[in-house]
Amino acid sequence: MKTALVCGAGGFIGGHLMNRLKNEGYWVRGVDLKHNEFGNNNADDFVIGDLRDPRVCESLFDRQIDEVYQLAADMGGAGYIFTGEHDAAVMHNSATINLNMAETARLKGVKKIFYSSSACMYPEYNQLDPDNPKCSEDSAYPAMPDSEYGWEKLFSERLYLSYYRNYGLEVRIARFHNIFGPQGTWTGGREKAPAALCRKVIEAENGGTIEIWGDGKQTRSFLYIDECVEGVRRLMESDWTGPVNIGSEEMVSINEFVDLIADVANKEIHKNHIEGPEGVRGRNSDNKLIHEKLGWKPTQPLREGIAKTYAWIGEEVAAAAE
Numbered sequence: 001m002k003t004a005l006v007c008g009a010g011g012f013i014g015g016h017l018m019n020r021l022k023n024e025g026y027w028v029r030g031v032d033l034k035h036n037e038f039g040n041n042n043a044d045d046f047v048i049g050d051l052r053d054p055r056v057c058e059s060l061f062d063r064q065i066d067e068v069y070q071l072a073a074d075m076g077g078a079g080y081i082f083t084g085e086h087d088a089a090v091m092h093n094s095a096t097i098n099l100n101m102a103e104t105a106r107l108k109g110v111k112k113i114f115y116s117s118s119a120c121m122y123p124e125y126n127q128l129d130p131d132n133p134k135c136s137e138d139s140a141y142p143a144m145p146d147s148e149y150g151w152e153k154l155f156s157e158r159l160y161l162s163y164y165r166n167y168g169l170e171v172r173i174a175r176f177h178n179i180f181g182p183q184g185t186w187t188g189g190r191e192k193a194p195a196a197l198c199r200k201v202i203e204a205e206n207g208g209t210i211e212i213w214g215d216g217k218q219t220r221s222f223l224y225i226d227e228c229v230e231g232v233r234r235l236m237e238s239d240w241t242g243p244v245n246i247g248s249e250e251m252v253s254i255n256e257f258v259d260l261i262a263d264v265a266n267k268e269i270h271k272n273h274i275e276g277p278e279g280v281r282g283r284n285s286d287n288k289l290i291h292e293k294l295g296w297k298p299t300q301p302l303r304e305g306i307a308k309t310y311a312w313i314g315e316e317v318a319a320a321a322e
């Protein structure tokens with residue numbers, strides 16, 4: 001039986017990935033500061049631990065671990081990573097986790113380690129035009145991410161790649177683009193745009209108004225969680241290191257995105273544009289490389305994923321109100 005360690009297993013993507021690995025027949029150990037609050041908790045062994053502590057990292061390898069999935073990070077949506085208030089924590093916490101995990105994986109002879117980078121590492125200067133953002137993998141340099149979160153991701157990509165070159169540690173690196181879906185944070189300040197906008201539409205009356213950060217003309221693409229996990233597994237099974245985009249190419253403006261959610265909700269929703277942290281003006285995944293290397297790319301229409309996510313957040317909002 002293959003064994004896997006999922007770091008950040010109490011989080012959104014880690015929880016879904018853990019389920020997927022269990023369904024594939026893996027023995028899975030999860031580690032996180034906390035349990036998954038939405039019930040994605042079916043690890044064979046779940047360790048509550050802080051990966052900033054190298055002794056915790058070492059203790060996770062008291063049995064043979066074939067594959068490591070490193071998703072733990074100090075992270076959140078625009079309200080968390082673009083205000084500047086958490087920059088030092090984001091850089092210190094996430095970099096320490098990655099320094100510890102790369103070194104522990106080397107010392108413990110791990111066969112393969114996956115690292116979740118982010119589209120936030122792409123340079124801001126290629127994402128100023130909302131209609132034509134450039135996020136092909138080869139456009140990463142000269143580097144100029146628009147947040148410290150993005151700089152840390154870039155540093156950690158390079159960290160894992162240097163462990164690959166110098167120590168032969170097999171690494172796989174993906175740059176995720178806005179992953180969303182059920183069992184993700186939907187309130188509390190760390191939620192991301194898809195969950196926050198679904199929640200706002202759910203809470204609004206038919207014909208009501210919701211607040212949107214910025215003019216709503218900024219563009220993004222959003223990838224449903226199941227396709228993200230599929231991409232991670234395909235990358236891990238391949239003999240290619242990456243880095244590679246795992247994202248959707250269905251780019252929408254935030255205004256169009258709100259209209260889509262309102263349509264799924266069957267509500268008329270008006271928009272009040274207010275000042276708020278926005279990130280870059282435009283961003284879209286470029287899936288040429290993933291298709292070329294893995295013979296696969298995400299294809300699910302945004303609407304399908306939003307319908308499932310909207311229904312799930314609706315249940316959560318109703319349960320919270322009881």
Ligand code: NAD
Pocket residue numbers: 007008009010011012013014031032033034049050051052070071072073074075076093097116117118119175176177178179180192
């Ligand atoms: P998440 O916040 O739900 O999960 C991250 C988990 O890491 C959390 O459960 C958190 O408790 C845990 N963690 C943080 N510090 C820790 C520590 N010191 N020790 C142990 N655990 C710790 O985020 P997510 O959306 O599941 O993202 C997973 C990974 O994917 C992250 O590395 C993130 O940067 C990356 N990513 C996500 C997206 C996205 O759209 N969700 C986009 C790009 C990149």
